[in-house]
Structures are given as C-alpha cells and as structure tokens.
Amino acid sequence: MTPFLYRIAETYYKETSGNLSDIAFVFPNRRAGVFFQKYIAQVAKKPIFSPPILTISDLFCQFSPYLQADRTSMLFILYQKFQALSLSNESFDDFVFWGDMLLNDFDDVDKYVANPEQLFRNIKELKEIDELFDYLTPNQLDAIRQFWGNFIPINESRKKMEFLAIWELLYPLYCALREELQKKNIAYEGMIFRDVAEKALSKKLNNIPYRRIVFIGLNVLSKSEEIVMSRLRDMGIADFYWDYYSPLVCDKYNKASFFLSENRLKYPSQYDIFETDENTDNLSQIEIIGIPSAVGQAKQACKILSELLKNKDIPNPEKAINTAIILPDEHLLLPMLYSVPKEIDPINVTMGYTLSNTPVAGLMEEIFDLQKHLRLISGQPYFYHRKVLSLLSHRYIMISGEKIILELSNYIRKYNRVFIPVNDLAKNELLKRIFTPLTNAQEAADYLISILEYLQQEHFFTSKANDEKENNKLTPLEKEFLYHYYITVNRLKEVMTEYKTGMNVSTFFRLLNKMVNNITIPFRGEPLSGLQIMGVLETRALDFENLIVLSMNEGIFPVKKVANTFIPYNLRKGFGLSTSEHQDSIYAYYFYRMIYRAKKIFLIYDTRTEGTDIGEMSRYIYQMKYHYRLPLKEKLVTYDISVNDIQPIYVIKTENVKKQLDRFLSGGDRALSASAINTYINCPLQFYLQSVERVTPDDDVSENIEASTFGSIYHRVMECIYNRFKGNLVMGDALEKIQKDDTFLTGLIESAFNECYYQKDEPQRLTGQNYLVGEIIRKYVKRTLSSDRKLTPFLYIESERLIETEHSISPNKTVRLKAFIDRVDEVKGKVRIIDYKSGAKPRSNSGSREIVFRKIEDLFDKNLPNRPKAIMQVFMYAMMYSKIANGKNLKPGIYYLRSLFEHNFDWEIKLKIDKTNKIIEDFHDICSDFTNHFNQCLNEIFDENIPFTQTNDLKTCEYCDFASICKR
Template identity: 20%
Template sequence: MLFKKKLLVFPTSRSIRNFISTQKSSNTLLPFTLTIDELFKKSINLNNMKYCEEEQRVLFLSEAIKNTNIQKLGISDNFTKFLKQSDYIYRFFLELASEKVEIKDIQNVDTYDFYLEHLQILETIKTNYINILEKNSYVDRINLDNHYKINENFLKKFEEIELHFEGYFTKVEFEIVEKISKFINVKINFYSNTYNQRSLEVFKNMNIDLKIDFNYKIDLTNKLVLQEEKNKKNLQSLEIKGFSSRLNQIAYIKDSIVKSVQKGVNPSRIALVLPDETFASYIQLFDTEKYFNYAMGKTIKNTNLYQVAYAIYSYLSEDDIKHISNLDFLKLDKNFIDKNIKPIWNKRATKESFEFISEFIKSKESSVELLEKYEELLYKLNIIVFSNDNVILLKDVYKIFLQKLVKLTLDDVNSGKITVLGLLETRAVEFDTVIICDFNESFIPKISVKDKFLSTKLKQLSNLPTQFDRESLQKYYYKRLIDSSKNVFVTYVNSDTNQISRFANELFDKYIKTDTNDNAYKHILYDNHKIKHIEEEIIAKIDLSMFTWSATSFKTYLQCKRKFYLQYILKLKEHSISLKPKAYELGDIIHSILEDFYTLDENSTELSFEKIESLFNKYKSTNPFLILDLEIWKKKLYEFYLLDKQRLKHRKIIALEKSFSCEFEGIKIKGVIDRIDSFEDSYEVIDYKTSSTLSVDTLKNYEKTDDFQLEFYYLAMSEMYKTDKIEAYYYDLSNTQLINEIALDKKLELLCEKFNELKEISKNEIYFSKCEDKNNCTYCPYIIICNRE
C-alpha cells in the first residue's frame, strides 16, 4: 500500500518556497506542495481534448471575428492590431465562462438595450470561437466547464488537501474544488477582512457564518468551521513619504532598508513591492550596492539581443542621425542592413525573410539562457503569423516580434537579499519589513481590461465582478500584506500631475502629510559636490606654422586657444546624437539646396523657383526643430531667387563648392568656396550666409577681427586664376543682399601679420590659454571642461 501524504496548496510558487524555508529547522517529512493553478490542471481530465495555448488561441479568435462588424467594438480587424487587442475579447469571454454567465443573461438585464448591438456581435464571436475550438478538439478556459472530469487517480495519492486561499474563487474554480472535496477531505485556510467579503460569499452559501478580521480553517468536505482565530496585527511602525519624482523614491527605499537592518531585520525578510513592475528597471539602474533580487526577472533591454533588434527597427522606421549613430555604436553594418533588410522591409512577410532577420539578431547574442527564450519566442511567433495565409508586411511582423521580445526576462540568480516583487506575488507570504513605492492613483487601483465592454451597473445586475469588486480585492491584498508586516514604509509621488491613491486614507490609520521629502534623501542617490575642474595650464611644443589652416580653425584659434587645442589637437568630438539641430545644420541644408539648384542646368537664367521648392522636399527633415525653419527659408529664398535672377543676366556661375589648397606667407590654407561668378573681365567670390545677425568688418574695426574667410577665398582665387581682379562678397540670404568685403586689403595685411606671429611663437612652447571674452563660451561644447558654466 502506498504511503499517503497531505497535499498543501498555495497561491504562488513563492509562497511554497516561503513555507519550505520555515520548515528547515523541523526534523520531519515535508508534505507535497502545489500552486492552485497546478492543482486545477492535475485534478481534472479533459477527455482526450487538447489544451489551447495562447498562440493557437489568437489564431482561432482572428478566425472567429471574420464576417463580424468588430470595428463597432472599437477593435480593428487588421491582423497586426488585432494581435494586441484580442486580449480584450478573450478576457471578457473568460470572465463570463468563469462566472457561468451567458451573454443572453446580460441582454435580459440590459433593460434599455444600450449594449444590444455590441452584445450581439460578441455573442456571434463567442459562438464562432467555441465552434472552432470544438471542431479542432481543443479546450480553453472558455469551454472548460463542458469537458473536464475530476482526475480520481491523482487525488487518490493523498489523504487530504489543505488549501491556503488568497483572493477570489470564480464559480467554475469553486465548483472544481467542491467536486474534489467529494473524493478527498479538503480544508481551506483563509483570512477575512472588510475587503474580501464578496470572495467569501461561497462559504456563506453553505450557511457558514464568517466574521470580519478573523483567520479561518474550514472543512469543505463536511462543511464545518475547524478553527476561528482573531487576526493579529504585527505592525509596529509605519512611515509615509511623498516625493516630487519617481526616481527620488529610490533614495528613500534605500534609506528604509538601512533603517530596517539597523533594527535587526534580516535583509532576506525585507520586500520591496512595486504596484507597477516596470519600475524595476529604474531600481536596477541605481542598485549599485546589489541590494535586490527581482521576482519578475531582469529586463533584457540592456542585452545585445534587444539593443540590436531595437536599433534595426528604429533605423528602418526613421533614417535619422541618432539611429545611424546607434548602429555604429553597436557595431552593426549599415550597408548590410541597407542591402539585405531595407528592400524587403515594406514587402509581404515570408517565413524565410523573417527568419533571415531573426538569425542575424541571434548572431549578436551569446547568453545561452536568453537564446533559449528567444528561440521559444520565435517558435510561437511563427505559429501565429505563418500558419495561416495572413497578408502582413515584414515591418508589421517585426513590430509584433519587438513587442513580445521586450517582455522576455532573465532569471535573477545570485543577486541581493531583498526581494522586489509585484502585489500578487505577496499572497500568503509574510515579511518583517515591507516597502511599497508608487502609492499613487495612477497605479493603485490597477485598472482591468475586463471592464472594457460593460458598465459597472450592468455587471452588477449580471452577477459579474465589478470594478468595485476588483478594487476591493486589491485593498484586501494590501491590507493583508501591511497587517502581517512589522515595519511598513510607503512612498508616493506628490506633484501637479500625481497624487496619492485614494486607498491610502482607508488602509493607513494615520494622517498623511502632503509635503515632499526630496531634499532629505537625495544625497543618497546624487553626489551634490561641485565638479572639480583641473585648472592647470596647457603648454605644448607644437609647430603651428606646419598646420594646414581653414578659415574656421583659424577663427577658433584667434577666439580661444584652449578651444583650438581641445578641438583640433586633442580632437575631442562634440556629442552629436540630439534632436535639437546644431547651429550649422540649417546652413548646410541651404548650401546644399543652392548647390543642387545651380548644377541642375548650365543655363541658370532659365531656372525656376519650383526647382528650389522641389529641392526642399528632397532635404525634408523629420526633425521637428528643423521643419518650421525650412518652411520659413523656402519663403526667404524666393526673394533671393528674384535678386539672383537679375544678377545672372550679366554674370555666369563658373564654380560651386570649389575646394582649394594653397600657401600664404609659407603657411598652408584650405577651404571650400561656396560660389564663383565671372563678370566682364573680373571674378566675384561669394560666401553664403544664413545668419540673421550677420556682422561685416569695416575699416574702423577690422583690426579686432577673427574672421578671414573671404581673405582665404581671395588668396585661393589669386592662385587659381592668376589675377587680382577679384571682388569678395557675403551673400546675406536672410536679408537678401550682397555685402562687399570693403576691408579686404587691410585684412590681408593683418592676416600676413597673424601668420608671421604664428611662425614666431611656434619656435617655443605655446600656452593654450582660455579666452578672455566669456561671451565666446556661451555655446562652446567645451564649456564644462573649462569650468565656464
């Protein structure tokens, strides 16, 4: 005869582990343990039917909605969008099936037929879906009640079952438990408080009178109360603090941990509860002490696999500099993506084309655990997308893939002692210290998608769980957690857009202050000390006479020798991944448009303004900061077009963007001339300027100049065309006027002096000093290095 044992049933795997850890000191055989979900699966048979998995369910639902006007439910029949929205329908059907309520029952109580059309559509979809399940020999929780039988062979292994009940039994679930109790003795342990009375109505229907704030053990088989004990509150201390931002809560969380440990609390008996589990990714960023282990697993967002997958999607969705730079940062070959993935991105997806991309992404990851989960995801996704004749673009398949990929998590092993978990993971688990963050209206109560189709009143009339019932259940979980803990720390965001949850006044018997506490704790996260800059002098032996100068580099040198050293000697690059355009970006686009405009046709007098407008479309930007500027410049260039059209009746453009390299006073200079016109027997060299505050040197102030751009152009022209018949102009595009460089001769003499100074100072060490005029520092990228903020 087999030895029979007691079976203990808990809400979660964590509660099982918690129970086992409390038995380590006992010298006894442990009972069998299962979660409630495992009990339901093992204690029933499905009569040779197969259980429908999520991937198959989505396909069956997408088939069930065909020939229905599903758009009237606010749900798209587009396959890609339906993949995300199908959960709304399924959860609604699941709630009905779990509570044994038919749609016709809802129609009967919908006196004014407010929901008649919606309910008729849902009835059709449900009928179609169940027929598809039955036809393919599948069982889902929607039709489970019609097919299951109690698995007596499994139950015979035990002498009794003791179930730790936390939460809510649906009608179908409780019927299964009742049927089990007819084969084997079943005892149920539960905790009663003011918030879970609806959950306990099943016991009241057995004529078992229950009191509020008691622990009970009930013999379900014999309908007897075996134990009734008044709830004991363990709470010794409670703190509630408000902060102006979510991140600043982390400082308080760390402080609460330190306080608890100093009180003698074992770190493994401390829990951080997250109403919004996505906040775990922020906790990880600041977990420098390695305090935490994450019950929900660690996000894969920082892995190569996800970074590569996201970078490809971002680049193919928007060909922007920041996305291109990200490809380069991740060492992804842009040419490979352009050649192999871009051409098929907007075409119908095939299994082969998607496999090609997924294999490329896979090749960038080395984690065995992640790759196993990745392969499983791909397998399931292939079932969803490619088992039917779905006409879907590759980019849409990829979007679905990315949505599912980001939900993958890695098991958190060998981490800290303090557990980070969601609210449902706290069921039937007790801690000495509990820290609850984000106690805000936006997260507590958590909104359910089950309430999408019907009003609360109609649900109440139909005997379905209402929003009020769900909120009460959440209050029950929080109250159960708080009452069983010794120390509770609660934190919330207090700002113009965030307020503490309305649950707070019910759950905490304490006056809640609405002040913020950021300053008291921010030193824990942030180092408030001022950056210590190295103020040492920079002196180097560099022969600047051997340098090849552009007008820009020479201007930088004259304005600030320190900036010149950092930019041109050390070659420190400015951070470039930013939505906000650099000062030169707009000018570069206008220069490119004018270059393209005048190279379209040799006979520039016949060029039309429509060609300029078309070129603006070519250089159209998705950058919101540039869109308006380009539209303004499109109008400004019309005035330029009219003026230049008149000028070119007597002139001819002979060069655009002309590169040059020559010498002056034994020093090499280089650059690119925007435009050269010929006029009679002379030449006109032109530099386009887009600045609205163009300042040109005069004979009175030229001695203080640092701008020798037109002088560089003049010297290059003299070398190229062996002539001195040259006029130099700035083309002020903002104000539509040509401005002559009237101090040209004087500035050439000054440039000669400056170059001779370069040769002279290069004989010794050069002191690269900071500029005296701090106005030059305002937009300088090296302002922090130089401590000129």
C-alpha cells in the first residue's frame, strides 16, 4: 500500500529535484502535514530544508492583517452592539444563547461570501425576490420563495412580526460587529476568509511569499476558499491534489462524491499521480463486529491488535505506525488507552483529551449543581443535601480530609438534613471555600479561582489527611487539568471585567462550560511512531494498512448533529451556505476515503438498545453490504451470562449464633420486641439479619415524611396532649378546648417534627410539603380527640409506657421482652391497652375491615394471608401489662388513624365465633391460650435445631431491606 501523501511527496521531490523550500503545501489538518514531512524525508534519504507546511486556515491568516478573535470576547461585543441598536433591556442571560448562534451564522455568511444585506433583508413583498436576487440560480430562488412564502405577515400575527423585526436588526448588527472588530484589528475566522477572498476578487492578493502553493487532500470548499484557490490558479502558482481514487468515492450514487466532479474540473492537478496498483482487492478484508458494550468495544480492539501482532500484520510492536484506531466517540479514549496491549509501545494520540471529560471538570459540574440548588430559608443560605453528598464523594474533596468528610456525610444522613446551613458544612479550608453562596457572576469567577488555587497548592497534595499519604497525591496529569481549568476561568473573568457586562451565576456557569467544551489538552509525544489513536477528522489525507474503527453506530458515525443556526434551511440553501447535505457528504467522504487503501478493516459497533440509542449499525455498513455487495465478515460478540437457580438461604444456629440469641435470655443485655417477633413470623431470615445480627441498611436522607416518621410525630403529639392529664380524669370540655386551640396544636406539631424528623435544637416553622403533612396530623389529632370525647369521663394513666420484663417459656429458659405501649387509660372500670396505627384497617380473610381474628393460633400462622399481626402485638402488650395491672380487666384496642373518619369509628378487637363477632372485653379470658402459642413461637426462635429460613410469601419480600441478599 502506497499512501496518497507519499505519492505526492515522491512526485514533487522528483519534479523539483528536491528544491522544495519555497513551495507551500496546504493540508486539511496539521497531522497530514507531519506525515507528509516524513514521506519527503523517506524519499530524499538525505537532509533537506523542509517546505512550509500549512493548514487552509493558516494560509488565509497569512494573507490577512487580522488576528484571530477570542469567541467569548466577541459574544460580549455582540451584546453591546445589540443593546445599542435595539434599545432593548434584554439581559445578557437571555441574549447569550441566540447571540452564540448569530456568531456561527455570521461566520458562515462570510465564509460563503453571501450578501449579508440581502440575506437578512426584511422581505415584505414576494415579487421583490425576482428584482433583488437576479444573480441567483432558479433552484436558489425557489428555495427562498418557499421560505418567505411561509413568513409573509398577511395576517400580521405577532410571532411573524417578531420574527421579521429580529431579521431587520440582523444586518445592522452584523455590520456593527465587523466594524468594532476591525477597530481592534481582530476578526473571526469567516471574516478573515472573506477579507482574503475579496482581495482575490479585486486582484489585490499580491506579494505571495511562495513559488507555488499546493493544496492536498481537501474536499468540501467554502465559497471564499474557492475564490482564493481560483485566483491562485489563475496566477499560475497553485496546484491541487484530490484523494478521489477510491471507486466508492467516485460512485455518483454515493454522497461522498458530492463535490468530486466540480473540484476535479475547476482545480486540476499539474502532475499525474494516478494509482494503478494494489488498490483493487483490498476491501475484501472487512470485518463487522457487534458488541453490547461501550467499553467492550475497546476490549475487542485490544484482541484485534493482539491478533495483528500474532499474524505479523503489525511487523514490530514498537513500530505500529501502520495501524490506526479511529474513535468517532471521544469518550472511549481513556477506555481505549487502558486496553492497548502492553507489547505495543509507544502510542500516539492525535485527538487530545477534552477538558470537559477530566476529573476537575467533574468537580466543577458538581459545584455548579450545588450552587444551582442553593435555597434561602429565613434569609439564610442552605445547600441541598443530594448535591452536597454527591460533591463530598468526589476524590478531590476526600483528599482534603477523609475523616472529616465521612463524619459530615454521616451527620447529614443520621439527622436527615434535607437542606444544610453553610455553617454546618465549613469543616475545613476547602469546604469553607466551596460552600459559599453566590449572588453574581463576578463572585462566581473569584469563587472558582479561589477553589482552583487552593487545589493547586503543594501542601494540599502532600498533606497527610489519610493514613496512606500516597492516596492524597494528585497525578501530574491531574495538576495539568487543574491548570487549564484555572486559566479558562481567569480568561472569562478578564473578558467580563473588560466589557463590564452583568450576568447571573447560571449564565456564567453555562458560558464557562461552553468554553471548557472547546478546550483539548494535547498529548505530547513522537507523532511519527507507534500506534495511532485518532478522531475521524484527524484521518483526512492519511492512510493506514490496518484500521480499527469503534462506535460504527448510526448517529455517531456519521455524527447526528443539528446545527444551531438562526438562518432556516431554505435560506441557507438559497444563498449557497452549508446545509445538512454538506455534512452528510463530508462524513461519507471521510469514511470511504479512509478505508480505501487499508488491507484489514475492523468496524465495531455497539448493539445495545438504551433510551434513544437503538444499537443500529452505521449507514455505511449497510451501504457496503447491500449497495456495493462487498464481501464482509460479520460476527456478534456476546457475554456468557449464566443465571443460576436461586438457592434457598438459611442460617444454622451455630455456637456463634446461639451466643447472640443468648443475649435475649435472662441475664442478657437485649430484649425482644413485638415488632421483632412479628418479623420472625413473617420471615425468620429477616429476623436473624435485623434483630440478631443487627444488620441495618445504609442511612439516607428522607425528603418526604415516611410512614414510620408520620406515625412517630402523631404519637408524640398525642403523648404531649395527654401527659397533662396523667393520673387524672379527662373531661369532654377539656378535650374540646384543646381541639379548638390551633396555636397550641401548631406548637406541639412543630415540636414533634423537630424531635422526630428535623432533629434540631429548636423547632422551626413548617413549610412546603411538611406543612401539608403537619395539617394532616392536625386533622388526625382533632379526630382522635373527638372520638375520645365520646368516652369521657375516663382516667388517663400514661403514654408511651416502656415495659421490660422477663418471660418464662420453659422451666429452664426465660426470655427478656420489651414494649412501648402507646396509651393506657381506664374507661368504665376497664384498663385499655391502646396501640396507634397510622394506616387503614387491613382486610381480614373474610374481606371485612373490622379488627377481627378467628383463633389465637392465626396470630402466629406464618402461612396465613393477611395475618392479624397488629392484634398479636397489642395482645403481647396486654400480656406484659397484666403483670402490673393488679388483676384489673384489660381491654386491648387499636386506633387505626385512617378509620378515625368513619361514621362509626371502631377500635375494639373481636373474636369471630361462627358468624358472630365477640368483643374482647377482658384479655384475661384469652391470656392463657395466647401465652401458650406465644411461648411456642419463642421456643421455635431459640430451638437450636430449627434454622432461620426465608419466608414462602414473596409479598413479604417486596419492601424488605434485605431483598438484594435473597435475590427474590
């Protein structure tokens, strides 16, 4: 395979006898120029003076007096001119998006030497088109008519009038921007191109410092490039070489050939380098590989490289320059670098690494999000917990003091801090700088500079915040990333200061992000040695024997990109500007030219379907397969994922387990609660993990009041209300007075929120969703008091009574039990044991909503659907309380809060006998039977021969914290 550039180097060296020092060679990119210099050296085989190597942009800049303008500066200049012309009070924040689009459009207008006045003209009558645009072709006129036909304001609609009003402003704005830039002797690229093109048209393009200018490997040309190249051709000093030798590129049905005929005809080559050898059968070595992974593509490329080494297609791993890996998706650069076989060294990366993909950019994104979710509460700044926790997990933050960061994270989760005040977050110097509220863009610039300066300080890298000092160090590459980000922020600050344009913090971050996206950090190395890893644009005019192209998916190659433009498609087409057809043609040319001279080609695509990505092969693969019917080898790489049958999990009661269980027996330090016993009945394995081993899920901040917290707040409010009556008779008028005292209830609710949810020192006013929850609790409390009034007068004994007792289950085994009884009172001589439940009454097996059970053994039946576990719990409380009740009648009951609003609120527990329900008036009547079944349950828990097993009821697993362990 003889590369295209080698043929030109060989021809020119021969024709000029090696005298190339005053011949300028112009390429589509710098990489092509470097390879061309290499080929000249190979042809010459001796030291010679290198000819000037330029890109097309370099050449135009040499012919123009203007310096390239900074895009951010131009955006501010454009805004100032817009304000002056429109007399508008539109803020920079609103202007920045469409102002950026205008810069793109002005650049296009100048590169394609379109008439700006006529393009941006407000056309009010369609007939003017024929008079004003007589120089346009019929197709261009049709395109313009079609566009303006839809926008002639016949009905004077507001949107159409606004559109036309903006268009009336565009030409003055275009002129004002160019005038201001000319005063500063700077210009955007299109303005430079137009300036040089106008000189060429007026034949003022003189004093060219080269004997000849050779254009190599170009394809699509803008109008300004055509004008200049035509002028240089007419002057007899230009030569042109087009890489149009591939039969696929020459196919008139292929979009790659869009510019072929015109370019060859208008700009012929002086010397014939037509290829006649070794280019007819090499396309048969094409392999299409589908793989369901992004990173997997890089791993597959590694396997291909190893095979190429093994088969000597890469003759020397130290000289793999005949092989290139093409990355249409730049995000695969790092996975690819990590996947290259160790034998291959060196590696040359031509595409650079985008600053937006670096760890420091990730940190800045976290900071942007943090500031975006800043909230003022009572005039004080608070930060949102999700953004705080996400930021704290970043490696650079961890380096500043891992112990402090972990303590802060645990504090936020433990105390459920949804919004955290600044003072609680400023735990070290870096956190003080980060958790600072911002009010304007100037503050934002100084803020980021302060953070980046601190991160770059040497003591920050070497401070021993962790046990392992090495973990605290940033790599030299990371320091380079920090430096580039630092100078980017500084540049934006300088521009803001120079033009004195105000903007909000959000716009500042958005503008900075746009700047960062355009900055790449180059990898330094020897470009003419080793494996080449490059983007699609870097392949122009280059040839390789082995090609591995990743991300051959539709939408990635060719890229699916909608241009941000203010000029509609029809007008772009009518005035000869670039359109989507140009884009399609350009990428088709890149692909078919790239594969022409390669011997082995591997095209890898991602087969996954995720979101809008449908795992479709690139159109180029379909074209080769069905249109050109090339002999392709196809294969799909799949991962063998074996899913084993879920094995039952059980825990045998070993000596260690029995030691843990013994802690619940007499003399131990732990006690069983009713909820723990209910958990055992539902799922013994869950009981073991939760109560025996005390495995708890990770804490997380709850933004909404969960059911358990809701119940705790209600319990606390009711306890506070009735504590004043403890040991006294409760009268109906007293409860009525409390019901009507909303101020008093508000204080109790806020205090309960503070204790059970906020966990702060002082109560705070409820806002937002918490206010609504508080109002719901108020309604429940008032309704409870209404129901209680029907029972007055009654003796209120106590609330939230803690009972700890020892319970004998066999002659030689006594279990420690504990219970918190929500409420104990005495109504008509009977002591009520009341349990509050925040849900609605569950349906019994008969379908009723009554608090009913059929027999005591149902309370402990693991296989019974809708087991009445709430009844088991309150019966256990009654059993424990009976030991201190001095023989009084005990009447257990349950207050289901959602049932409080029923017409006949019923809290009494009933035993269903045949078809009638008998109210449990005295627990002593069933105490013996209940105790026997209760003891059987406890004996099973402590029986060393019965393991802790999984439940058979999968509904129990739906909300279990340990479902991920069981895999059910």
